Amino acid sequence: MGKVKPPVVNRSLWSWILTSNLKLQALLLVVIVIAVFTRVLPLEMQKRIVNEAIRFGELELLFRYCGLYLAAVVLAVSLKYLINVLQNLIGETVLADMRKELYHHILTLPLNFFRKTQPGLVVSSLVTELATAGNFVGMAIAVPVTSVLTLLAFAAFLLWLNPLLAVISLSIYPLVLFLVPMVQRRANLANKERVDVTRTLSGKIGEAITGIHEIHGNGSYRIENRKYDKMVEALRKVRVSWNLYKFGVKVLNNFFNNLSPFLIFIVGGYLAIKGRLDLGALVAFISAQEKLYEPWKELIEFYQVYQDATVRYSRTMEYFDTQPEHTLEPEDREPYELAGSIEVKDLSFVAEGGIQLLDNINLTLKPGEQLALVGFSGSGKSTLAQCIGQLYRYTSGHVLLGGKEVKDLSKKDVIYNTGFVSQTPFTFEGTIRENLLYSCAAVVNGGETLEVEAMPSLDDMIETLQQTGIFVDVLRFGLNTILLYDEHQELAAKLVRVRENFRRDFGEELADYVEFFDEDEYLYHSNVAVNLTFGSANKENYTVEKLPENDYFRQFTDEADLTRPLLTLGADLCRQTVDILGNLPPENVFFEQSPIGPHELEDYKELAKRIAKKRLHQLTSQDQTSLLRLALRFTPGIHKMVRMPSIFEEFILESRALFKEKISEDDPKAITFYQTSEYIYSKTILDNILFGKTKTVNPHAEEKINQSIIQVLIEEDLLETIVEIGMEFQVGSKGDRLSGGQRQKLAIARIFLKAPGVLIMDEATSALDNNSQSRIQGLLDSRWKGKSTLIAVVHRLDIIKGYDKIAVMKAGRIGEIGTYEELMNRKGMLYELIYGKKAAV
Amino acid sequence: MNSSMERRQQSESSEFQQNLEELRQMDFFSALSIEALKVFAYLFTREKFKPGDHLIHQEDNDGKAFYILSGTAVVVRQDERGETNLGEFGEGDFLGGLALLGDMRRLFSVRAHTDLLCLVMTREKFTKAIEQFPELVPRVMETMVKRVRLWEKRLLLEHGGLCDQCRKKVGVSLI
Numbered sequence A: 001m002g003k004v005k006p007p008v009v010n011r012s013l014w015s016w017i018l019t020s021n022l023k024l025q026a027l028l029l030v031v032i033v034i035a036v037f038t039r040v041l042p043l044e045m046q047k048r049i050v051n052e053a054i055r056f057g058e059l060e061l062l063f064r065y066c067g068l069y070l071a072a073v074v075l076a077v078s079l080k081y082l083i084n085v086l087q088n089l090i091g092e093t094v095l096a097d098m099r100k101e102l103y104h105h106i107l108t109l110p111l112n113f114f115r116k117t118q119p120g121l122v123v124s125s126l127v128t129e130l131a132t133a134g135n136f137v138g139m140a141i142a143v144p145v146t147s148v149l150t151l152l153a154f155a156a157f158l159l160w161l162n163p164l165l166a167v168i169s170l171s172i173y174p175l176v177l178f179l180v181p182m183v184q185r186r187a188n189l190a191n192k193e194r195v196d197v198t199r200t201l202s203g204k205i206g207e208a209i210t211g212i213h214e215i216h217g218n219g220s221y222r223i224e225n226r227k228y229d230k231m232v233e234a235l236r237k238v239r240v241s242w243n244l245y246k247f248g249v250k251v252l253n254n255f256f257n258n259l260s261p262f263l264i265f266i267v268g269g270y271l272a273i274k275g276r277l278d279l280g281a282l283v284a285f286i287s288a289q290e291k292l293y294e295p296w297k298e299l300i301e302f303y304q305v306y307q308d309a310t311v312r313y314s315r316t317m318e319y320f321d322t323q324p325e326h327t328l329e330p331e332d333r334e335p336y337e338l339a340g341s342i343e344v345k346d347l348s349f350v351a352e353g354g355i356q357l358l359d360n361i362n363l364t365l366k367p368g369e370q371l372a373l374v375g376f377s378g379s380g381k382s383t384l385a386q387c388i389g390q391l392y393r394y395t396s397g398h399v400l401l402g403g404k405e406v407k408d409l410s411k412k413d414v415i416y417n418t419g420f421v422s423q424t425p426f427t428f429e430g431t432i433r434e435n436l437l438y439s440c441a442a443v444v445n446g447g448e449t450l451e452v453e454a455m456p457s458l459d460d461m462i463e464t465l466q467q468t469g470i471f472v473d474v475l476r477f478g479l480n481t482i483l484l485y486d487e488h489q490e491l492a493a494k495l496v497r498v499r500e501n502f503r504r505d506f507g508e509e510l511a512d513y514v515e516f517f518d519e520d521e522y523l524y525h526s527n528v529a530v531n532l533t534f535g536s537a538n539k540e541n542y543t544v545e546k547l548p549e550n551d552y553f554r555q556f557t558d559e560a561d562l563t564r565p566l567l568t569l570g571a572d573l574c575r576q577t578v579d580i581l582g583n584l585p586p587e588n589v590f591f592e593q594s595p596i597g598p599h600e601l602e603d604y605k606e607l608a609k610r611i612a613k614k615r616l617h618q619l620t621s622q623d624q625t626s627l628l629r630l631a632l633r634f635t636p637g638i639h640k641m642v643r644m645p646s647i648f649e650e651f652i653l654e655s656r657a658l659f660k661e662k663i664s665e666d667d668p669k670a671i672t673f674y675q676t677s678e679y680i681y682s683k684t685i686l687d688n689i690l691f692g693k694t695k696t697v698n699p700h701a702e703e704k705i706n707q708s709i710i711q712v713l714i715e716e717d718l719l720e721t722i723v724e725i726g727m728e729f730q731v732g733s734k735g736d737r738l739s740g741g742q743r744q745k746l747a748i749a750r751i752f753l754k755a756p757g758v759l760i761m762d763e764a765t766s767a768l769d770n771n772s773q774s775r776i777q778g779l780l781d782s783r784w785k786g787k788s789t790l791i792a793v794v795h796r797l798d799i800i801k802g803y804d805k806i807a808v809m810k811a812g813r814i815g816e817i818g819t820y821e822e823l824m825n826r827k828g829m830l831y832e833l834i835y836g837k838k839a840a841v
Numbered sequence B: 001m002n003s004s005m006e007r008r009q010q011s012e013s014s015e016f017q018q019n020l021e022e023l024r025q026m027d028f029f030s031a032l033s034i035e036a037l038k039v040f041a042y043l044f045t046r047e048k049f050k051p052g053d054h055l056i057h058q059e060d061n062d063g064k065a066f067y068i069l070s071g072t073a074v075v076v077r078q079d080e081r082g083e084t085n086l087g088e089f090g091e092g093d094f095l096g097g098l099a100l101l102g103d104m105r106r107l108f109s110v111r112a113h114t115d116l117l118c119l120v121m122t123r124e125k126f127t128k129a130i131e132q133f134p135e136l137v138p139r140v141m142e143t144m145v146k147r148v149r150l151w152e153k154r155l156l157l158e159h160g161g162l163c164d165q166c167r168k169k170v171g172v173s174l175i
Helices: A017-021 A020-058 A059-108 A111-115 A119-140 A142-161 A163-172 A172-210 A212-218 A223-273 A277-320 A381-388 A411-416 A434-435 A440-447 A458-468 A471-478 A490-508 A528-533 A550-558 A564-583 A601-613 A621-633 A646-666 A685-690 A698-713 A719-726 A740-754 A770-784 A820-826 A829-840 B002-009 B015-024 B036-044 B125-132 B134-158
Strands: A343-352 A355-365 A370-375 A396-401 A418-421 A513-518 A535-537 A671-673 A690-692 A756-762 A789-793 A807-808 A813-818 B044-050 B054-055 B064-070 B073-079 B080-088 B109-112 B115-122
Touching: A017 A119, A017 A381, A020 A059, A020 A142, A020 A277, A020 A621, A059 A142, A059 A601, A119 A172, A119 A277, A119 A471, A119 A690, A142 A277, A163 A172, A163 A277, A172 A212, A172 A223, A172 A277, A172 A513, A212 A490, A223 A277, A355 A813, A370 A829, A381 A440, A381 A685, A381 A789, A396 A564, A411 A440, A418 A740, A434 A440, A434 A458, A434 A740, A440 A740, A458 A471, A458 A719, A458 A740, A458 A770, A471 A685, A471 A698, A471 A719, A490 A685, A490 A698, A513 A740, A528 A621, A528 A646, A535 A740, A550 A564, A550 A646, A550 A813, A564 A601, A564 A621, A564 B036, A601 A621, A685 A690, A685 A698, A685 B080, A698 A719, A719 A789, A740 A770, A740 B073, A756 B134, A770 A789, A770 B044, A807 A820, A813 A829, A820 A829, B015 B036, B054 B064, B115 B125, B125 B134
Parallel strands: A370 A789, A370 A807, A418 A756, A756 A789
Antiparallel strands: A343 A355, A343 A396, A513 A690, A535 A671, A807 A813, B044 B115, B054 B109, B064 B115, B073 B080, B073 B109
16 A cells, blocks of 8 residues: 555645546546637638638538538537546546545444444445536536637637637636636635535434434334424525525626627628628637636636535545544564553543543453453443443543553454453344454454455354354255255255155154155145145246146136135135124234235225125125135144045145146146155255245244254265355345344354454343353353453343353542452342342442 | 044134134233233143153343143252252143243243143234234233232242242342
8 A cells, every 4th residue: 555645634625636547647648638629610610611612612622621620620629528538537546546435434433433333324425426527527627627628729719810800709717707706706705504404414314314213113203204394495585595506607607708798899890891801710709709618707706616515625624534443564574473461551532522431441351361340330341341442432541452552553463362242233234154254354354254264164153153143044045945956956866865754754753743745645734735746836827826826727626626625614714703803903913823814804805895795605705815825825733724525625725726727738847746756946945955945933833943953964964065155144124124132142153153362242142031141151261261351241140150250330539349259258249239238228 | 644633633623723722711811901812812832742842941132931831840950969840831821921021131941841832922922912002001011910929929938938048038029
């Protein structure tokens, strides 16, 4: 990287021109000079056409001049396009650079900065406000040079045509140059205010969206709307006046530009009438004079863009003109490898506004020792952990990590030697694997690529997943994956074998929990549609929801004499379900055991009324389709309001064979039949192994099934493969497809994988259930004790017995520190925290 | 194969109707309006347990209540000294009801002793259903109070000569 570069926020707008692509800028200049020439040429041709060709009736000359005129016009247009292309290239490149550098800068700013900066504000700064600045750099050389050169060329041409008229028509420009900046200054003021208001507005939007659950929770739409509307109004006002001043500049400019032909008509007309000016020259002069308008307008527009860009650019850069609290990388040396000792001496931290968050803290930890920080919330325990982890810059005292002052270490030194798990860990969009390797990748190579030898192996990753208890979740993600025919045929073949083994080894044991697919049996835990087709639809119109409208299928049910029994079943389901659920609100919990969905209830209520009055065959075909839909969804294992007549089962079993026969002939690709030897690509791996449906939602039964599947997978040596597939699970934006506990486990896992010398855990297990929490505590006690120094902020006091030292914090001070036994014997603050105030007396 | 045989042998009424019959015989539900009764009969699901299966796991917050239709279950508590057997539930017993009302990390485990068939209700379903029939709330409270009192009364009658240590701890109905 470059030597000492000034931080991006201190760069001037002009400096970007110098660092832009100078070759392109030079090319642009050359193109422009040629372009100016091509603009003047038509004028000369125009004059010659009138004065020489037409006047003397020279046809040959007329054609030649007209030809040249045409060529010049075509060339001028092409060059204009080329100029635009070049400007665009330069401008967008610079804009991209600005955005990158500013973003890189913003990410290094201290956490404090972001306490008062809304994400929306950063977004609007990076996305909107900088755009004009980039635009400006693209124009910065080309436009003023073109315009000035064109102006000069035309001015010279005018002077050459007629000095007197030229001086008259040019006389207006000094006046414009005096007036325009006066108006522009007002526009700038309004613009500055606009940037500020837009910024607050973006912040406000960002805040509202981040806190949307709170708004919904409190129903505070109006409060938020009021706040927002007020800001939008303010923005409207300032934008109106900004735009008015901008238009003012344009109007002023227009007025003076239109004034100058007026002067020419008066003076030139007079001269022509008096015979002191030939007509051709006057026509040429007026044309040339009109052409002054274009470059002049461009120059004024450029001036406005320049002013706008300056305001936006400086306003934006000013806002982010804060320096990082720590250097990012050490200069001229590799990052330190520090021993894990920690020494805190007279440490104080005073936050903005003079609030003393930490007051004279002293403690020492030998490498491998474990410290628990306990105390009420607000006692400063998290702040202390964050100061030690260099997340906050302490205001006085010392924190020595392996003997080095933390304040003076570079960020890289710190991430090499410590791992921090925050209270509300963040999961980034991407796969589990990417998130798992996040901390390691940052250390190893700045995250440029994940495939580096120094990175943890698959075995390491799997071990960590197991330790933190997220293994089963990842395995489940893997099992819930749908394989692709083109990519996974080999694996699919193995999974068919797993299916066979699973059935052989566990079929009997699990018979109470799983209903296996069996071609000769009715499946009570699958719906009627599946029982009929006995396969999985490959085409959309063969899915349960589409079958009732599928003409082929309807024809089949007619032929198989199934339509009437299905309609009867549908009508029965409709009547019974409406009778039970008729008056309940559309909440999911009521509809889990119903064939009617929460939002269909109203329609089926109406339908139930019609059924009561009419015979089934009298119903409209739409009503029949609705009933058929219910019948096809009917799953006796779930929908208990209707009992399925056993004669119906046999009927369906008969039709199953018939349907298979027919569809295999008519549309063999439509359905993959459930056959023990076939992998079903439209279903998940789990469904394929299970090859049946679970009969219960009982978690312990599920656990049993899981264990059995894991065992079979281990036997076939496929467990790691499935977990590897599971690690490709996309966690969603902010990890929203994971539960809070899973996110926290993942955050712990990524630090464990990095295995730093110092572990700092800020209530890192608060979102976990008891078992997971104890598991991780057990791991800290056994695996990490003596290896990594641990500082854990703990709010659950039943897990602190194993720590070497416990520090009880109160109001930013350490109230007492010692081993669990010492503190309990002393019956001081810890005793009080555990047994309550009363017991301590 | 087994299960289909079973099904065919059962009477022609649906499981929902069977549940309805069961609820009518239960103290708490018997007096409900027919509309509420139907909803509860619908929301109760049947679950089978094999000997050794857990209905309730100590330390879990499962939020479930069970009504035993057939079979027996044992209550045990696990602590530092190991497992203590604390009693038995059988046909017609309703257990775990307190967990329907609020968070309840289980202090005991309940395990099926024989093959067991239960009606199961979850806290989520129960609270949502109670919202729909607010007239049930006083009934729920009344039933709970009655059961707590009965519990302690039985304890005092059956174990009148409790050890001195234990006697000091009675009085749960005074909470």
